[in-house]
Amino acid sequence: MARTREFDEQKVLDAAMRLFWEKGYEATSLSDLTAAMGVQRPSIYSAFGDKKELFEAALRKYNQLHAASIRTKLKKFSSVKQAFRSLFEGIITKAGDSRPDIGCFCINTMVELAPHDPKFEVLTREHQLYLASVFQETIERGLESGELRPDIQAEDLAKNLVVSMIGLTVMMKSRPEQLFAEQSIALTLSLLD
Amino acid sequence: MARTREFDEQKVLDAAMRLFWEKGYEATSLSDLTAAMGVQRPSIYSAFGDKKELFEAALRKYNQLHAASIRTKLKKFSSVKQAFRSLFEGIITKAGDSRPDIGCFCINTMVELAPHDPKFEVLTREHQLYLASVFQETIERGLESGELRPDIQAEDLAKNLVVSMIGLTVMMKSRPEQLFAEQSIALTLSLLD
DNA sequence: TGTATAACATACCGATCAGTAATTTATTTT
DNA sequence: AAAATAAATTACTGATCGGTATGTTATACA
Numbered sequence: 001m002a003r004t005r006e007f008d009e010q011k012v013l014d015a016a017m018r019l020f021w022e023k024g025y026e027a028t029s030l031s032d033l034t035a036a037m038g039v040q041r042p043s044i045y046s047a048f049g050d051k052k053e054l055f056e057a058a059l060r061k062y063n064q065l066h067a068a069s070i071r072t073k074l075k076k077f078s079s080v081k082q083a084f085r086s087l088f089e090g091i092i093t094k095a096g097d098s099r100p101d102i103g104c105f106c107i108n109t110m111v112e113l114a115p116h117d118p119k120f121e122v123l124t125r126e127h128q129l130y131l132a133s134v135f136q137e138t139i140e141r142g143l144e145s146g147e148l149r150p151d152i153q154a155e156d157l158a159k160n161l162v163v164s165m166i167g168l169t170v171m172m173k174s175r176p177e178q179l180f181a182e183q184s185i186a187l188t189l190s191l192l193d
Numbered sequence: 194m195a196r197t198r199e200f201d202e203q204k205v206l207d208a209a210m211r212l213f214w215e216k217g218y219e220a221t222s223l224s225d226l227t228a229a230m231g232v233q234r235p236s237i238y239s240a241f242g243d244k245k246e247l248f249e250a251a252l253r254k255y256n257q258l259h260a261a262s263i264r265t266k267l268k269k270f271s272s273v274k275q276a277f278r279s280l281f282e283g284i285i286t287k288a289g290d291s292r293p294d295i296g297c298f299c300i301n302t303m304v305e306l307a308p309h310d311p312k313f314e315v316l317t318r319e320h321q322l323y324l325a326s327v328f329q330e331t332i333e334r335g336l337e338s339g340e341l342r343p344d345i346q347a348e349d350l351a352k353n354l355v356v357s358m359i360g361l362t363v364m365m366k367s368r369p370e371q372l373f374a375e376q377s378i379a380l381t382l383s384l385l386d
Numbered sequence: 387t388g389t390a391t392a393a394c395a396t397a398c399c400g401a402t403c404a405g406t407a408a409t410t411t412a413t414t415t416t
Numbered sequence: 417a418a419a420a421t422a423a424a425t426t427a428c429t430g431a432t433c434g435g436t437a438t439g440t441t442a443t444a445c446a
Contacts, residue, residue, distance in 0.1 A: 030403075031403085108304055187384055188357075199394075
């Protein structure tokens with residue numbers, strides 16, 4: 001007994017996600033959002049709540065997509081060493097082709113909001129924890145297959161790779177020379193040898 | 194033939210630096226700044242220019258202080274291994290004692306502004322390059338003294354440590370468990386062994 | 387000591403902010 | 417088809433934004 005919604009919630013949330021991802025929370029205005037989402041202001045509020053709630057929904061969506069993307073990338077290679085090398089190389093090369101380098105939405109939020117909002121502190125921390133578990137499972141796959149040295153500490157290495165990935169992703173935002181980026185991860189990847 | 198300035202430029206710039214460091218560029222208003230600096234709005238504009246220029250001055254000041262702090266911390270130990278361990282341990286423990294964890298002003302700026310403003314892209318990149326050179330000199334000191342294995346690649350290791358430091362600093366903003374943080378840097382520090 | 391000058395304080399500017407009240411339009415159910 | 421209801425549209429709110437014009441006060445120099 002009412003009018004049907006004219007927009008696809010997932011599609012407009014996707015647009016909001018991209019905008020928040022690129023510009024951050026504070027620098028994104030409601031006017032920016034209505035323009036990018038193609039939806040009027042009151043419709044946004046009725047569908048997603050206020051700006052912070054919309055941001056949270058966008059980040060949750062990002063984290064899901066990002067986690068799936070990481071899992072896919074790591075499964076793509078039977079060699080675990082090759083999988084991680086490809087993952088890190090992807091961060092270096094993908095970043096170079098277009099301005100601005102928006103990096104990782106979750107990392108951006110860790111910097112901008114996590115220290116000031118417990119909700120985002122938890123949300124971002126849990127995503128890192130999840131990524132660490134995915135990394136650990138991948139390393140254990142390499143241990144079981146015999147590709148990796150049996151004395152490797154899978155848990156420590158997984159967490160170390162998460163930290164290196166965060167550091168590399170952030171560093172790429174300052175557009176360092178390709179050689180600098182390559183050198184900076186060489187030893188990280190050597191931990192797998 | 195004029196009135197003398199009543200405030201200490203370095204002191205009020207220090208106050209601005211702390212505020213931008215904690216809250217970021219967008220979330221800090223001119224009203225916040227006047228309150229924290231104890232200086233009226235027109236005086237800020239006459240002394241430092243507009244908001245972006247004040248932010249730039251604050252970041253330049255931070256980078257100087259931060260670089261000096263890093264140099265001091267690394268010189269404090271005759272053992273290079275111990276110096277780097279102390280540096281990384283400091284990032285983990287210092288972060289835990291107070292909310293919010295404001296992390297590193299330069300890293301915050303790399304995330305918030307570098308992708309959207311060439312001036313800050315350069316400013317933040319150069320700071321990372323400088324830190325890498327300081328790290329490299331420290332590693333070379335350990336090579337010359339014989340503390341470190343002679344086959345260590347000082348340049349690669351220095352850059353790797355910069356990336357790990359960035360990653361750890363950012364990760365601490367989500368307030369991970371102490372054990373998680375300790376584990377995540379264990380292998381990084383093992384690169385010195 | 388008077389005058390020029392710059393730092394001070396107050397008050398204001400138009401623009402934009404996040405959020406909403408009021409109205410119109412469309413659709414489902416009775 | 418009529419009534420009920422929710423979505424869409426328009427236009428608006430008070431608050432705050434970054435930045436500045438204006439007037440006042442203090443100090444250095446002639």
